[in-house]
Amino acid sequence: MRGEITKVLELLQEGKINNEEAADILSALKEEVAPALEPKGYMSKSLKIKVDSEDGDKVNVNLPLKLVKSLHGAIENIPVIQKHLNGLDMNLILDAISNHVEGPIVDIDSADGEKVCIVIE
Template structure:
């Protein structure tokens, strides 16, 4: 995109484009470079993380849009690391990318600790 901007500026300097024409072209270039927002109904669903461990109950509901954009931050939360050790977060992101619905992770340990990750 940098080359296209430079070319537009050169055309303005040479007098081949007016300022308003250049502004329209630059605006169009900017729109092309911005990623399209995902507006499907799937992205309006939630990633639900349910943990039942040692009497503690945790229910986290994240909109898929937020979960998709914050996945690296979520992985670094100590409570998540503790209860989701061994869970492949990239698998969950892959499920989101492929519009999978329903249970993604369903773990019951020998101590009856439960972890569920569901997209609904």
């Protein structure tokens, strides 16, 4: 990245780009590098899915975030999860992981007495 910054500064100095253009380019370069930096230890956390149904079903699933991210949403095909999370968009969970969200991300109390909670911790 240092080389790219140097090139932008050279272009600015030569008058080939103006200050605003240089700032935009540097900002874009910074955004490219930022996603690669993860908060320390974030991927060592777990995705926890807890379900309590009116029928007495109790589901507790704890999955490492590294596994969830590597499966790219295939988690929704696990039968016990599929039964209780029907209709839930797994892309929301993957987006939460990509954005390093922590804490509750889904909290449902349905009319039929089922409670579903998905947490990253």
